[in-house]
Amino acid sequence: MKVCFSCGGTGGHIYPALAIADKFAERFFIGSNRLEKTLAPQAGHKFYEIPASSRDPRAVIAGFYQALKILAREKPAIVIATGGYVTVPVILAAKLLGKKVYLQEQNILPGRVNRYLSRLAAKVFVAFAGAARYFPRNKAVLTGNPVRKDILNVSFSPNNTKILVFGGSLSANSINKAINELKTNKALLDNIVHLDGTNYEHDMANLYSQTKLCVCRAGATTLSELAAIGLPSILIPYPYAADNHQEFNARYFEERGAAVLMLDKDLTAASLADAIAKINNPETLTRMSNAAKTLHFKNAAEKIKHFIEKTSVDKKNKIE
Numbered sequence: 001m002k003v004c005f006s007c008g009g010t011g012g013h014i015y016p017a018l019a020i021a022d023k024f025a026e027r028f029f030i031g032s033n034r035l036e037k038t039l040a041p042q043a044g045h046k047f048y049e050i051p052a053s054s055r056d057p058r059a060v061i062a063g064f065y066q067a068l069k070i071l072a073r074e075k076p077a078i079v080i081a082t083g084g085y086v087t088v089p090v091i092l093a094a095k096l097l098g099k100k101v102y103l104q105e106q107n108i109l110p111g112r113v114n115r116y117l118s119r120l121a122a123k124v125f126v127a128f129a130g131a132a133r134y135f136p137r138n139k140a141v142l143t144g145n146p147v148r149k150d151i152l153n154v155s156f157s158p159n160n161t162k163i164l165v166f167g168g169s170l171s172a173n174s175i176n177k178a179i180n181e182l183k184t185n186k187a188l189l190d191n192i193v194h195l196d197g198t199n200y201e202h203d204m205a206n207l208y209s210q211t212k213l214c215v216c217r218a219g220a221t222t223l224s225e226l227a228a229i230g231l232p233s234i235l236i237p238y239p240y241a242a243d244n245h246q247e248f249n250a251r252y253f254e255e256r257g258a259a260v261l262m263l264d265k266d267l268t269a270a271s272l273a274d275a276i277a278k279i280n281n282p283e284t285l286t287r288m289s290n291a292a293k294t295l296h297f298k299n300a301a302e303k304i305k306h307f308i309e310k311t312s313v314d315k316k317n318k319i320e
């Protein structure tokens with residue numbers, strides 16, 4: 001079955017698509033000129049760029065016509081969209097051509113665009129049970145959030161030495177500022193790995209494998225990775241995320257003992273040093289790691305693939 005993936009803008013939307021795409025032999029991507037333009041071809045996928053914008057209707061219309069042409073030429077059986085505004089014209093074009101569309105939602109509190117587009121989708125694969133109630137009845141299927149396979153192979157040890165600091169795929173100014181001040185603390189500095197937005201890391205699995213504690217934003221794809229590995233974290237939700245959805249993600253992890261939540265407004269070099277000092281011991285880290293592991297959904301990408309194959313192929317092996 002040939003599958004069209006559409007995703008865009010930030011790593012949080014792109015990596016789940018790449019994880020699902022691994023499960024399908026025939027696939028291609030449609031995205032914008034942002035991070036997906038690098039990441040999808042790098043992962044070996046055919047990639048089509050279309051114009052996209054959250055504001056300019058002319059770009060959306062141009063994107064829609066280009067998506068129509070691409071879909072008519074490539075003839076995928078289905079479209080899977082994992083978020084980002086570039087998916088809107090792709091989904092509309094797919095529906096016009098009578099194609100089945102599936103959405104995948106990473107967050108506990110789904111974005112408005114996905115909530116609206118879910119009406120056009122056959123199903124929405126959700127990462128957390130709490131997300132289902134935001135979609136029309138019977139639309140959500142709980143699968144968990146697909147995680148890149150190299151990250152699934154990483155395991156946590158409290159003997160790891162690194163504290164990994166990053167802000168999601170686009171980095172975070174307030175975290176950078178607090179950490180840069182903390183760098184005067186020599187004892188901590190030696191063990192801090194800081195992704196500050198100038199050093200995008202493609203091999204996160206390698207970094208995670210040396211890490212005992214993450215200090216990061218609370219993007220849902222990051223959280224799924226922390227759960228898959230069982231990595232303890234201090235989560236500082238991005239305060240301007242739509243509907244404050246990162247705080248929902250972070251609270252879910254904090255309430256279950258997997259993370260410490262720190263609000264961005266409370267973030268200073270001193271408060272961060274304090275929070276790190278409180279949990280930076282093998283007993284606490286191990287306890288948090290075990291709690292994080294219980295939040296991992298196994299085989300999310302496989303579940304999505306099986307669900308699609310079961311429901312999209314009829315008995316004569318034809319696409320519905």
Ligand SMILES: CC(=O)N[C@H]1[C@@H](OP(=O)(O)OP(=O)(O)OC[C@H]2O[C@@H](n3ccc(=O)[nH]c3=O)[C@H](O)[C@@H]2O)O[C@H](CO)[C@@H](O)[C@@H]1O
Binds near residue numbers: 166195
């Ligand atoms: C501001 C905003 O609205 N951000 C949203 C966006 O975040 P964002 O794109 O930042 O998403 P996440 O934090 O969920 O994921 C970041 C991804 O980038 C990877 N990574 C990061 C840094 C790096 O150097 N290399 C690298 O590979 C991480 O391993 C992870 O896979 O999508 C998420 C998933 O829908 C949402 O929950 C976030 O709220």
